[in-house]
Amino acid sequence: MTSGDETKDLDQKFEVISINDSNEEDNSQEPVVPHERQIVDDVIAIWKTDPETEELSAGKLHGIVKKRHPNWSVSEKRVKTLLKKFGLLNTDQQITYANDITSEETPDIDLPANLRIIMSAKRGKGLYAKKPIKKGELLWEEPQLFFVPPLENAELIKLGKACSYCGKLLAQSNKVAGASVLRGLDCNVCPEIWCSQKCKKIDNQLHGLLKHNVYNPHASRKNKAINSEAYLDLQNYCIKEQWNALFALAIIYANIVTDKTGVKGKQFRAMARVSQAVRYKALNSSAGAFDSLQGGALFVQEQQESLWQEGYKKFLAVFPQAYEEGKITYDEFLHLMGTYNINNLDYSIYLIQSHLNHNCSPNTSVETSTISRADTLAVYAARDIRAGEELTTTYVNPAHTVQQRQRELRVNWGFVCGCQKCKDDKKDQNKRKSSSASNKDKNDIRKMLAETKDSLDGDSIELDVPEEHHGERRKSVRFDEKVQVSTSN
Incomplete structure (x- = not known):
């Protein structure tokens, strides 16, 4: 058999296939059914890029995934099923293990004169x-x-x-x-x-x-x-x-x-x-x-x-x-x-x-040497500390988003942080989301008014004054380039 015949014979026996384990298919318009690992990894990549997206529903995450990979053939149901399978739905009870952590009184420890160790059921040693x-x-x-x-x-x-x-x-x-x-x-x-x-x-x-x-x-x-x-x-x-x-x-x-x-x-x-x-x-x-x-x-x-x-x-x-x-x-x-x-x-x-417990806004500053890792560690007061107050450090980067911090703390130290900084950061995020939604509504209204004006060839519409307004000054709306709403009680 000649070399060419051998090649032809092999071609008939073997089928060359590609494994969908990379993003190369994104450059093609051919529909692709992604592996479950690709889908989960992509959702995680979305969260890493914008931690606030961790709060989104499976449906909205599916929409982002489809936008990132237009040729992926994947349903919202499959995305939700995979997120549930791997414990990633934001409604799932994620595992903590703070209650599994034990500790004992530390023997032969030489503490500074102005500090003491207290053991409690809630905070452990501190x-x-x-x-x-x-x-x-x-x-x-x-x-x-x-x-x-x-x-x-x-x-x-x-x-x-x-x-x-x-x-x-x-x-x-x-x-x-x-x-x-x-x-x-x-x-x-x-x-x-x-x-x-x-x-x-x-x-x-x-x-x-x-x-x-x-x-x-x-x-x-x-x-x-x-x-x-x-x-x-x-x-x-x-x-x-x-x-x-x-x-x-x-x-x-x-x-x-x-x-x-x-x-x-x-x-x-x-x-x-x-x-x-x-x-x-x-x-x-x-x-x-x-x-x-x-x-x-x-x-x-x-x-x-x-x-x-x-x-x-x-x-x-x-x-x-x-x-x-x-x-x-x-x-x-x-x-x-x-x-x-x-x-x-x-x-x-x-x-x-x-013995230092965590707070995202700690009252101590822990400093290690920049010259040699073998040098001693020094701990300073980051602010004034009251008598009886617990000394705290941060286990994570305080500049990270609240979702990043809480995720790292839950996985690496077993607890969900409820410090004041976490509470304040969540409130600020909710305000920004609310403001963003409000701005979107306003933009939608402006777009609707502009389209209506165009359909009327630039004419204006005056709304009739209601016969009964119960002492409330009427709201005047003029379809113009800008919308002015005047209200008074």
Whole structure:
């Protein structure tokens, strides 16, 4: 058979089809039946572009979708069915989990003299002012309880191009051949380097235990608190999956198991605590598109479970004693991960700061260093604070719309915010909507009057005066270029 005959024969056996998983079909006039994921993703894109559209009905959203994709063959009923299927109808009860979050009294915490911790059923643990505090006053400074370097710099850290502890990018110079300005700050076992003596002193011991176990190389793997080979495998897995929470949790637990006092572990477990599986339910009820997962969660729930299971196996491999003694069950692993996710600030964990509850208009300003992430955190009074008033921070960007803020807070921290700023922002939005509707009505009237005038060849109409007007001055309407309505009671 010739080459041409082979091609012809193959053409008869196979049909080339295109999968509707892109927007390329929008350039064609051919009707297209979109996949359910395309429809849901498009609705989410509409919400992201204009958060106020989250309040629209399924019918109006269907109209916007059709306008954006004229060649899509999709009915209003299908749009509504899909929104209901994935918990996206604004009438649906979206999942919150604030009641599933638990916490305990924090042991061995050294609070500033003018602050105290109060636990309540409604707010959980919170910080309160013992006495009046002036705007701009420094409330406290604190180092990280657990410092976690940025995962995105992990590859550079392995290559000695970023600090092994803080992750700061390093600028090396070879003014002297074969010599580095960082002489004395490099590891004598692996290629990693520290940016300063301070970072090396803090990190040196844990670095060895996590990266190459140089302090106890002959101990049996079973008796080691940390298996460095397993840690490096976990780190590579986290880099591949871009899984910051597992990466951070391994570092946090390494700090806990090497803390001879046992205080760090107790303090971490006393923080606001919830299972990551519970948090995922809230994420799933928002179609998964408003989280760092960028939309994947809604359609990959089974993959998510598989990811957790694999992460759990790798975590246990790093800590053999925890595995042998059954200290970390799968449920506990998910709770540790949830604890990290709702308490971390810029990847790291702070002890006192973790007690600050949320308000979209907070009375404190939390400032981290712009020079080094490893530096201490400082908290200032953003305004005058009364004695007995709770200190608050904001978990989200206050400049975002009320819908964006409430969505992020519900998914990431499990509650629907009812602060005064949220109430005021909703009132302002309703006023703008009302004003917009009123302007539309006026424009419709003007258009009608103009069309009527044209149909009468520019003539005017005077309305008869009603015989009885009950003391009310008549309303005069003249069909002209402008409409003037005069009323008086």
